[in-house]
Amino acid sequence: MRDRAVNFITRFYLLLIFLFLYSPIAVLMVLSFNDSRSRVVWGGFTLKWYERMFTSPHITDALVTTLALAFFASLLAVLIGFPASFGICMLRRSGRSVMMTLVNIPLLDADIVTGISMMLFFMRFMELSFSSVLIAHTVFCIPYVILALMPRVEAVDWTPYESALDLGATQPYAFLRMVMPQLYSGIISGFFMSLTMSMDDFAITYFTKGAGVNTLSTMIYGEIRKGIKPELYALSTVIFMAVLILLLAVNVATRKKGGETGEGRAY
Amino acid sequence: MSDRPVLIHLEHVSKSFGNSLVLDDLDLTICKNEFVTLLGPSGCGKTTTLRIIGGFERPDSGRVIFQGEDITGVPANKRPINTVFQKYALFPHMTVEENVAFGLRIRKKSREYIREKIDYALKLVNLEGFEKRMPKSLSGGQQQRVAIARAIVNEPEVLLLDEPLGALDLKLRQEMQYELIRMKNELGITFIYVTHDQEEALTMSDNVVVMNQGYIQQEGSPQKIYDEPENAFVADFIGDSNIIRSTMVRDRLVNILGIEFECVDTGFGENRPVDVVIRPEDIVLAPEREGALNGEVTDVIFKGVHYEMCIMTGDFEWIVHSTRRSEPGSGVSISVDPFDIQIMNIPESEDEEAVKLDI
Ligand SMILES: Nc1ncnc2c1ncn2[C@@H]1O[C@H](COP(=O)(O)OP(=O)(O)O)[C@@H](O)[C@H]1O
Ligand SMILES: [Mg+2]
Numbered sequence: 001m002r003d004r005a006v007n008f009i010t011r012f013y014l015l016l017i018f019l020f021l022y023s024p025i026a027v028l029m030v031l032s033f034n035d036s037r038s039r040v041v042w043g044g045f046t047l048k049w050y051e052r053m054f055t056s057p058h059i060t061d062a063l064v065t066t067l068a069l070a071f072f073a074s075l076l077a078v079l080i081g082f083p084a085s086f087g088i089c090m091l092r093r094s095g096r097s098v099m100m101t102l103v104n105i106p107l108l109d110a111d112i113v114t115g116i117s118m119m120l121f122f123m124r125f126m127e128l129s130f131s132s133v134l135i136a137h138t139v140f141c142i143p144y145v146i147l148a149l150m151p152r153v154e155a156v157d158w159t160p161y162e163s164a165l166d167l168g169a170t171q172p173y174a175f176l177r178m179v180m181p182q183l184y185s186g187i188i189s190g191f192f193m194s195l196t197m198s199m200d201d202f203a204i205t206y207f208t209k210g211a212g213v214n215t216l217s218t219m220i221y222g223e224i225r226k227g228i229k230p231e232l233y234a235l236s237t238v239i240f241m242a243v244l245i246l247l248l249a250v251n252v253a254t255r256k257k258g259g260e261t262g263e264g265r266a267y
Numbered sequence: 268m269s270d271r272p273v274l275i276h277l278e279h280v281s282k283s284f285g286n287s288l289v290l291d292d293l294d295l296t297i298c299k300n301e302f303v304t305l306l307g308p309s310g311c312g313k314t315t316t317l318r319i320i321g322g323f324e325r326p327d328s329g330r331v332i333f334q335g336e337d338i339t340g341v342p343a344n345k346r347p348i349n350t351v352f353q354k355y356a357l358f359p360h361m362t363v364e365e366n367v368a369f370g371l372r373i374r375k376k377s378r379e380y381i382r383e384k385i386d387y388a389l390k391l392v393n394l395e396g397f398e399k400r401m402p403k404s405l406s407g408g409q410q411q412r413v414a415i416a417r418a419i420v421n422e423p424e425v426l427l428l429d430e431p432l433g434a435l436d437l438k439l440r441q442e443m444q445y446e447l448i449r450m451k452n453e454l455g456i457t458f459i460y461v462t463h464d465q466e467e468a469l470t471m472s473d474n475v476v477v478m479n480q481g482y483i484q485q486e487g488s489p490q491k492i493y494d495e496p497e498n499a500f501v502a503d504f505i506g507d508s509n510i511i512r513s514t515m516v517r518d519r520l521v522n523i524l525g526i527e528f529e530c531v532d533t534g535f536g537e538n539r540p541v542d543v544v545i546r547p548e549d550i551v552l553a554p555e556r557e558g559a560l561n562g563e564v565t566d567v568i569f570k571g572v573h574y575e576m577c578i579m580t581g582d583f584e585w586i587v588h589s590t591r592r593s594e595p596g597s598g599v600s601i602s603v604d605p606f607d608i609q610i611m612n613i614p615e616s617e618d619e620e621a622v623k624l625d626i
Contacts (some may be wrong), residue, residue, distance in 0.1 A: 159356035162350075165322075165343040166349055166417075167373060167417065168344045169344055169373050171342075171344075181360065188460030
């Protein structure tokens with residue numbers, strides 16, 4: 001009897017948490033299909049907000065900008081963070097802890113500080129534009145790549161690499177065949193972390209973007225000041241679903257790869 | 268050894284890691300088709316020496332000469348040398364066959380040639396039928412043999428082997444020792460073999476290089492190293508021995524524990540302190556007072572082929588091997604034939620002294 005009561009309470013508590021977390025989103029989703037502009041009256045089911053969203057140029061522009069920005073910033077961050085991880089790994093103990101602290105500061109720092117300081121920096125040397133945002137995003141993504149890669153680089157088993165050299169392979173070929181496979185999962189997780197961080201960012205983007213450049217977050221912020229339009233409900237719903245699907249995909253992928261990477265780490 | 272042409276020469280090679288000097292002015296000559304063993308305790312720089320020969324480390328100073336050419340700066344992949352690493356270092360994501368074919372594929376050999384070589388190599392290491400297996404499904408000994416096959420298909424001039432049998436159990440190790448000697452003879456190439464196991468070194472090699480703390484202590488045939496150790500470290504590291512601080516009275520006469528013994532060594536000067544080595548099996552036991560030194564048996568252990576006895580004479584404890592047992596507590600006497608007494612110089616530096624103490 002008592003067990004059942006405890007059981008019920010824990011379940012109820014969990015339910016409550018999910019209710020608080022997800023009911024606002026659920027309301028938003030429902031409203032995105034509401035044929036009335038009112039937030040309290042149900043005017044019937046419609047898809048017109050979705051239609052308007054996809055035909056509204058400033059929403060689609062912002063979407064494209066967000067995706068392009070996230071993709072290229074993550075790519076650049078991986079390209080820069082990859083050699084950096086090797087460099088830091090090769091440092092002696094003291095040098096390494098200094099470097100890691102320097103890497104960590106931008107992560108812990110308030111976005112607004114990073115955003116404003118970058119804005120000041122950019123304004124001195126260049127026009128604020130897409131490139132300035134891209135640079136800013138790349139910069140704040142690099143630490144995530146390094147954090148994801150460092151443990152992998154440290155754990156690299158170099159003996160297959162040396163064996164490959166021994167058997168006549170050139171250094172780049174041996175590296176590609178014997179070391180890279182040990183790092184793929186780290187690179188992928190660094191890349192995806194960067195993607196999420198870039199898409200998620202508001203403050204840094206807001207301060208470093210040029211006029212006319214908008215990501216979804218800065219665009220929504222601008223729109224909301226003019227009044228809330230139901231298209232934004234539709235947009236938020238789409239974003240939420242996209243993130244949910246991405247998250248599930250990553251989860252499934254890493255679980256399937258779990259066995260492989262577990263063994264992959266053995267070499 | 269000297270009748271063979273010189274293949275590799277390490278010239279005054281030194282190497283440090285951080286502050287620790289690992290190899291100190293090492294000079295080593297390796298001849299063609301020799302089975303050379305680097306023997307020494309763990310941490311004495313054997314692997315480092317091998318890695319310098321293989322091209323995985325660069326010496327801080329000194330040169331590596333291969334067939335008369337300076338290859339100090341030549342990278343590992345350009346040297347006609349292959350290595351069997353201490354940890355087998357097989358490619359875990361490739362089958363046995365792909366592992367073995369790796370070097371040949373890089374050299375862009377034809378399909379038929381590769382096929383033929385794989386068959387030959389796997390046969391040589393007794394692993395026919397294992398082509399499609401993954402390394403992790405193999406036992407330690409099998410992995411080791413794949414590593415050997417992978418190295419020899421490239422027809423290297425020199426095969427470097429870093430404690431290749433270290434992880435195997437005793438029986439398998441003995442089998443593999445014979446296998447390696449057979450392979451060496453069949454392939455007709457130079458083997459440079461690293462081990463800390465003196466028995467392995469004595470069994471397999473043409474030439475043994477005894478190392479300690481980055482120095483070569485002695486170089487020579489197994490027989491010579493065993494019978495005529497040049498210093499106390501070698502004597503002690505190679506098998507059991509009685510090492511006694513003594514005085515060389517004059518040529519062919521040495522004073523051991525107060526008794527003068529005839530010996531065969533000359534050139535140590537007169538009344539000079541020396542170290543004397545006498546192997547336990549070279550000591551002749553006789554009833555009390557019949558031999559040169561009287562003592563008392565303190566301990567007897569049966570070792571299968573012989574008895575190992577501890578005998579106290581004064582305050583020195585001898586290790587003696589004999590097929591006849593003497594009861595503990597009984598009095599015996601010890602004598603030694605002149606040619607079984609090996610005289611060695613006493614190490615001069617503190618360094619070498621320390622070496623002796625840490626064994
Ligand atoms: N890459 C390295 N970095 C620092 N120290 C090393 C390195 N390689 C070897 N050493 C040190 O050099 C010494 C000799 O090592 P090694 O040649 O591996 O000895 P062995 O093979 O005879 O056991 C050891 O004290 C070891 O700790
Ligand atoms: Mg070693």
